[in-house]
Amino acid sequence: MRLDSLAPLLDRSGPWATVYASTAQATESAGDERRLAARAAGDELARQGADPATVDAVTEHLAALSPRTKPQGSAVFAADGGIVLDLPLNAAPGRHHVSWSALPHLGPLPELLGENPRCLTARIDRTGADFELVDAQGTHSAGQASGEEWPVHRTATGELSEKHFQLRVENTWESNAGLVAEAVARRFRETGADVLVLSGDPRERRAVHERLPEQLRAIAVETSHGGRAAGSSSELLDRETARAREEFVTRHTARALAAMRAAHTPGPAPAGPATAETVPSLVEAAREHRVDTLLVRPGGPDRDREVWVGDGHDQVAVRRSELQYLGAVDPAPARADDALLRAALATDAEVLVAAPEEELPVGGLGALLRWTHADERAAAVR
Numbered sequence: 513m514r515l516d517s518l519a520p521l522l523d524r525s526g527p528w529a530t531v532y533a534s535t536a537q538a539t540e541s542a543g544d545e546r547r548l549a550a551r552a553a554g555d556e557l558a559r560q561g562a563d564p565a566t567v568d569a570v571t572e573h574l575a576a577l578s579p580r581t582k583p584q585g586s587a588v589f590a591a592d593g594g595i596v597l598d599l600p601l602n603a604a605p606g607r608h609h610v611s612w613s614a615l616p617h618l619g620p621l622p623e624l625l626g627e628n629p630r631c632l633t634a635r636i637d638r639t640g641a642d643f644e645l646v647d648a649q650g651t652h653s654a655g656q657a658s659g660e661e662w663p664v665h666r667t668a669t670g671e672l673s674e675k676h677f678q679l680r681v682e683n684t685w686e687s688n689a690g691l692v693a694e695a696v697a698r699r700f701r702e703t704g705a706d707v708l709v710l711s712g713d714p715r716e717r718r719a720v721h722e723r724l725p726e727q728l729r730a731i732a733v734e735t736s737h738g739g740r741a742a743g744s745s746s747e748l749l750d751r752e753t754a755r756a757r758e759e760f761v762t763r764h765t766a767r768a769l770a771a772m773r774a775a776h777t778p779g780p781a782p783a784g785p786a787t788a789e790t791v792p793s794l795v796e797a798a799r800e801h802r803v804d805t806l807l808v809r810p811g812g813p814d815r816d817r818e819v820w821v822g823d824g825h826d827q828v829a830v831r832r833s834e835l836q837y838l839g840a841v842d843p844a845p846a847r848a849d850d851a852l853l854r855a856a857l858a859t860d861a862e863v864l865v866a867a868p869e870e871e872l873p874v875g876g877l878g879a880l881l882r883w884t885h886a887d888e889r890a891a892a893v894r
Contacts, residue, residue, distance in 0.1 A: 565593030657695030812876010
């Protein structure tokens with residue numbers, strides 16, 4: 513799960529109003545139902561202590577939500593009398609979550625947003641490629657790569673001059689494939705994509721694939737659907753892209769869980785990344801910006817465990833008294849998953865969701881770490 517869409521939540525302090533609202537049950541009386549639900553959410557925020565201006569802003573905003581623009585629902589975050597972020601959800605919340613708390617209530621997001629890896633698609637032909645980026649916000653144009661446009665077609669005769677012309681065609685194809693491969697690698701890096709799909713006729717896309725850097729060759733998915741030519745099927749390409757993104761999520765989550773299982777295996781420490789699973793160890797790692805991947809499991813008992821936070825994303829502790837050493841002026845209680853997700857957002861950590869039936873992470877929260885104190889000591893000795 514990418515958290516960059518949540519960046520506005522780092523720009524101000526709380527307290528925060530958070531509402532997860534469903535718009536999935538559209539009926540003839542949906543407008544009246546939304547207004548009643550909006551009023552009920554506002555009343556609940558007021559009961560929890562929210563200020564009138566924030567209550568009014570949230571109530572008005574919720575009443576105006578439309579299933580046409582947000583077919584599943586929204587996560588609405590507000591503070592200081594204004595809406596800070598309205599995030600469309602990819603799954604409908606089972607119920608309205610209404611919260612007035614020191615931090616934005618981020619805990620439900622991993623399950624309701626999904627991981628949504630970013631996919632770069634290259635529609636390739638002999639003269640270049642069109643790029644598209646598929647992410648949580650949909651599909652967007654991501655530019656083009658253009659090579660030489662002539663000569664790119666062979667002739668049918670066998671005369672010497674024609675053979676020379678055909679050699680020029682082959683050279684043009686080779687040159688264009690190299691240019692497109694360079695552009696693919698550059699756009700993949702610039703967009704921060706996770707998945708790469710190459711579409712087009714087998715010869716052109718294979719020529720590009722062979723010229724990609726080794727790391728991209730290993731992950732690139734090729735398909736004949738949805739090339740650059742007019743009339744190419746976007747629907748079939750969309751299916752291939754969706755499948756590639758799903759497979760990426762499955763592999764990625766499986767690797768994280770495998771690393772966590774290895775940490776539970778008796779014997780010498782595994783060669784993979786270090787892990788943390790208890791709330792104290794996770795809080796310490798978040799405070800020190802050591803969390804590389806945060807893994808959450810639905811229903812885990814540690815997710816709503818109380819921790820203490822300050823305004824800074826790294827001002828988080830298990831006990832209130834610890835925060836005075838971190839410069840927190842007015843510590844407040846918060847849910848562990850909210851605090852760890854805020855820290856993950858601020859430090860560009862990744863978030864993965866384990867299936868509910870998984871045994872790990874045991875308490876519902878775990879992490880793969882960027883480094884450990886043991887790594888630091890070993891580096892000092894060297």
